[in-house]
Amino acid sequence: xxxxxxxxxxxxxxxxxxxxxxxxxxxxxxxxxxxxxxxxxxxxxxxxxxxxxxxxxxxxxxxxxxxxxxxxxxxxxxxxxxxxxxxxxxxxxxxxxxxxxxxxxxxxxxxxxxxxxxxxxxxxxxxxxxxxxxxxxxxxxxxxxxxxxxxxxxxxxxxxxxxxxxxxxxxxxxxxxxxxxxxxxxxxxxxxxxxxxxxxxxxxxxxxxxxxxxxxxxxxxxxxxxxxxxxxxxxxxxxxxxxxxxxxxxxxxxxxxxxxxxxxxxxxxxxxxxxxxxxxxxxxxxxxxxxxxxxxxxxxxxxxxxxxxxxxxxxxxxxxxxxxxxxxxxxxxxxxxxx
Numbered sequence: 001x002x003x004x005x006x007x008x009x010x011x012x013x014x015x016x017x018x019x020x021x022x023x024x025x026x027x028x029x030x031x032x033x034x035x036x037x038x039x040x041x042x043x044x045x046x047x048x049x050x051x052x053x054x055x056x057x058x059x060x061x062x063x064x065x066x067x068x069x070x071x072x073x074x075x076x077x078x079x080x081x082x083x084x085x086x087x088x089x090x091x092x093x094x095x096x097x098x099x100x101x102x103x104x105x106x107x108x109x110x111x112x113x114x115x116x117x118x119x120x121x122x123x124x125x126x127x128x129x130x131x132x133x134x135x136x137x138x139x140x141x142x143x144x145x146x147x148x149x150x151x152x153x154x155x156x157x158x159x160x161x162x163x164x165x166x167x168x169x170x171x172x173x174x175x176x177x178x179x180x181x182x183x184x185x186x187x188x189x190x191x192x193x194x195x196x197x198x199x200x201x202x203x204x205x206x207x208x209x210x211x212x213x214x215x216x217x218x219x220x221x222x223x224x225x226x227x228x229x230x231x232x233x234x235x236x237x238x239x240x241x242x243x244x245x246x247x248x249x250x251x252x253x254x255x256x257x258x259x260x261x262x263x264x265x266x267x268x269x270x271x272x273x274x275x276x277x278x279x280x281x282x283x284x285x286x287x288x289x290x291x292x293x294x295x296x297x298x299x300x301x302x303x304x305x306x307x308x309x310x311x312x313x314x315x316x317x318x319x320x321x322x323x324x325x326x327x328x329x330x331x332x333x334x335x336x337x338x339x
Contacts, residue, residue, distance in 0.1 A: 143158070
């Protein structure tokens with residue numbers, strides 16, 4: 001197969017590139033390098049199964065050339081992260097919604113099977129219908145007020161999902177949406193508010209690990225290798241077309257406990273401090289106490305079960321950040337068999 005991965009030089013995209021090429025596929029990466037890095041795919045440059053176009057999904061001519069040559073599209077390109085929406089709201093909204101519309105339209109024109117990356121952020125402040133706390137794909141979304149900028153990111157990705165569903169229902173486009181829950185692993189940057197690499201980077205620098213809020217809020221983290229395996233398997237399941245799937249790992253950990261586990265593995269002497277959300281993101285910022293994925297639908301579709309524990313995740317990130325700080329690169333290695 002010939003795959004186009006938009007945002008393929010990014011964190012998840014580069015791991016998908018690795019897996020697909022190693023399984024014999026051809027991969028064309030389209031990335032404007034606003035958050036992706038050439039270093040993430042450097043090991044494939046010059047390989048006859050790899051091509052790279054530096055450009056934007058908002059450029060219709062570039063997008064047309066790329067999609068016309070591929071059999072499948074994995075659309076990851078987006079302005080990602082809560083920090084980015086707080087700092088650059090206009091660009092985030094327009095990039096996400098307009099970029100997705102252009103990708104879906106070209107995919108429809110060529111009849112190209114597509115996977116669209118979404119996020120657990122679309123749930124907003126939703127609570128599970130089943131009372132068990134885990135959020136299922138059919139649960140209602142509860143987005144905060146439009147005066148709270150944080151929710152603009154969630155709304156932009158929810159609109160991406162609505163567009164994908166509309167293209168499936170109206171035009172018959174074979175498209176699947178995947179909602180990633182806090183995907184973590186080697187190559188991830190802490191620059192956009194990603195908590196695990198941020199904690200690791202600070203601990204390795206001997207700086208205090210800064211926990212936002214009181215630290216009792218819980219999150220669920222999944223290794224990028226588990227997420228990548230789920231995406232590639234869903235591409236092979238016709239029944240997944242027109243559907244939405246959570247991709248994650250259901251084990252909860254509080255942010256304070258996460259900081260303590262990073263400290264224990266890196267440097268017992270670093271401090272853990274608490275910073276109010278308002279000090280980081282400005283007045284009126286809203287957070288949610290917990291967000292746990294219900295994986296029942298994904299398990300039924302592909303037999304999914306995450307293979308990597310929280311300890312595996314932390315060690316892989318620590319090894320990766322340590323290597324990058326020393327000037328080495330682990331992007332070409334199979335870190336703990338992650339790819």
